[in-house]
Amino acid sequence: MENTPIAPKKRIFSAIKPTGDATLGSYLGAIKNWVSLRDEYDCLYCIADLHALTVRNDPATLRRRVLEQLAIYVAAGLDPEKCVLYVQSHVPAHAELGWILDCYTMFGELSRMTQFKDKSRKNADNVNAGLFTYPTLMAADILLYQADLVPVGEDQTQHVEICRDIANRFNGAYGDTFTMPEAFVPKFGARVMSLSNPTSKMSKSEEDANGCVLVMDSPEEIMRKFKRAVTDSDTVASPVYYDKENKPGVANLLSIYCAATGCTMESAVAEFEGKGYGAFKPRVGEAVVEMLRPVREKANELLKDKDALVSIYTDGAAKAAYLAEKTMRKVRRKVGLTERPRY
Ligand code: AQP
DSSP states (O other): OOOOOOOOOOOOEEEOOSSSOOHHHHHIIIIHHHHHHTSSSSSEEOOOOOHHTSOOOOOHHHHHHHHHHHHHHHHHHHOTTTTEEEEESSHHHHHHHHHHTTTOOOOOHHHHHTTHHHHHHHHTTTOOOHHHHHHHHHHHHHHHHHSSSSEEGGHHHHHHHHHHHHHHHHHHSSSSSSSEEEOOOOSSSSSSSSSSSSSSSSTTTTSSSGOOOOOOOOOHHHHHHHHTOOOOOOOSSSSOOOOTOOOHHHHHHHHHHHHHHOOOOOHHHHHHTOOOOOHHHHHHHHHHHHHHHHHHHHHHHTOOHHHHHHHHHHHHHHHHHHHHHHHHHHHHHHHHHOOOOOO
């Protein structure tokens, strides 16, 4: 019998910036999905600390968050033997390619990015150039590794789109250099909304801490936040049904419930038929507590051995840098930079 050649695995890149403690939004929108893809793909998962510098951070807190985020990655099921787990600033090629791609990205394109508009409004006193060129650094992150797929929450699809535009422009000018990546968005949890303001995304930088559930929150804290979650004053016998437009709070809780339990929307709605918010909200809280419990416990365990975490990210940086350098050699040659001398 003839041997059928085994196709190489497709590659995934994704990242989270440690601007705050990891949230239920980033867990459901990104990490949980990453875990489901880890065996089928060749995966690189990054802690985007350079991206975090677009806002002001307390330096010690930022360093703590990097380690904690790594512990969460591993605890969630990203096996460092199978996935490349690393810190963005440990691979300088991200910044180098980011600069080169800045020169292939138009001012008008960057001005249209909704995240830039949102963040400039929120941080009116610090609208820095990094915030503006954030999408080119993100494009560099993805293109450096020739990623096929980028698992992200819905809010990030515009960034993957601009990355494709930049890659297209570059490939058009110099011939095939970059793989064209595609966004991969989960069915449930694609956009987890704030529990206190369900028309806004749940974010690390959210002002009202009650709206944002953290992966490392205690079960009591999670339950407290869900019990306070904003719903509406519907007085019908069965107020728990999916109507995103008119009942955004309830729709958000139902989506979280589906993402946490794996059930369908139909069965979730059927389960809460005839029940009020008093029964519904704690039940969603419990589902989230049970989903996050093993992650939090394992992450706390891993955080006791800092050297082991350092060794994971050191190994990850070496693997990532090797792949990144392969792309950079091509890019430098194509844009006309002279060959790097050895020094
Ligand atoms: N609420 C969310 N729902 C679904 N997905 C989400 N993601 C983040 N929040 C939600 C996804 O998680 C990944 C990490 O994103 P990031 O931290 O790099 O950027 P972000 O989307 O800007 O996250 P935040 O929490 O809103 O950060 P701040 O407040 O600092 O700006 C991405 O895949 C994202 O889609």
